[in-house]
Amino acid sequence: MIPALFDRRLIARRRRRAVAAAVPGSDFLVEHVAADLADRLAAVTRRFGTAAAIGGPTDALARTVTASGRAERVIRADVFAAGPAGDHPVDVVIDDERLPFADGSLDLAVSGLALQWVDDLPGALVQIRRALRPDGLFVATFVGGDSLTELRAALLAAESERKGGASPRVAPFVDVRDLGGLMQRAGFALPVTDVDRVTLRYATPFHLMRDLQAMGASNPLRERARGLTPPSLLARAAEIYAETAADPDGRVRASLTLVSLSGWVPHESQQKPLKPGSARTRLADALGAVEHKGE
Structure with missing residues (x-):
């Protein structure tokens, strides 16, 4: 049984609150991800019928797919619907642990800054794979790796110092090295994963904490400490943070690892690896080297 790490109702509630507050500039990260998606779609020569933009703090990904001209129809799906002012319009309200798309109903699926909150990432990848038609494409970016290690270490040290123990305050992130295997296990062909390491300065x-709150990305863990965090604890964590992760100008660093992955649903038109022993040119000839046979 997959352990339930994340409080899904809390995630939706905080996202809804962040959208309602609409802090200027708080969407910088999703805009960065959307720009990267635009570059990836520009490198694809084919057009898609139905595309789905799954999750994301804003509509940036759906707008990017629409602007690319690569899809005839774009469905925006998220964990909550529009607020009273219609400031978060979606086509489908979803539980991203149980996607509602029928098998073979999509040609393109994209996701940005959402999959890091999924308890069962392998299961989510399988669901997306099933929802895509043959030769369908999946592209996603999410926070992973060693993101926010400075904040995690400072909070851990401060709470251990003040309380003699610590509660989880920063979510665990998937290890980049596992993703290629997960994509293959889910049934994707030609999987590609890459990493964009971003250093923010505050x-x-x-x-930093205010930015995370404005993005609806505060601690979503089920096992988080309940109640308000004492100001004295936050102050001590800030002191430790400044002592361990400050630049000479006094500003502090926050490390983010953005993990991007893509994969295609298998199709007969796709490139396939050659069978072992089918090469027609010797390696020595290709390298212009002299072959020495063993005794």
């Missing part, structure tokens, strides 16, 4: 750790 005047204080509190500015």
Whole structure:
């Protein structure tokens, strides 16, 4: 049984609150991801029928797919619907642990900054694979690897110092090295994974925490400490953060690892590896080297 790490209702509630607050500039990360998606779609020569943009703090990914002209129809799916002012329009409200798309109903699926909150990532990849038609494409970017290690270490040290123990305050992130295998296990062909390491700089750790809150990305763990965090604990964590991760100008660093992956649903038109022993040219000839046979 897959352990339930994330509080899914809390994630939707915080995302809804962040959209309602609409802090200017808080969408910088998803805009970065959307720009990367635009580049990836520009390298694809084919057109798609139905595309789905799954999750994401804003409609940036859906807008990117629409603007690319690669899809005839774009469905926006997210964990909550529009607010009273219609500021978060979606076509389908989903539980991203149980996607509602019928098998073979999509040609393209994209996701940005959403999969890091899924308890069962292998299961989510399988569901997306089943929803795609043969030769369908899946592209996703999410936070992974060693993201926010500075914040994690500072909170852990402060809470251990003040309380003699620590509760989980920063979500665990998937190991990049596992993703290629997960994509293959889910049934994707030609899987590609890559990493974009981003270093953010803030005047204080509190500015980082405010950005996370404005993005609806505060601690979503089920086992998080309940109640308000004592100001004295946050102050001590900020001191430790500044002591361990500050640049000479006094600003602090926050490391993010953005993991991107893509894969195709198998189709007969796709390239396939050659069978072992089918080569017609010797390696020595290709390298212009002299072959020495063993005794």
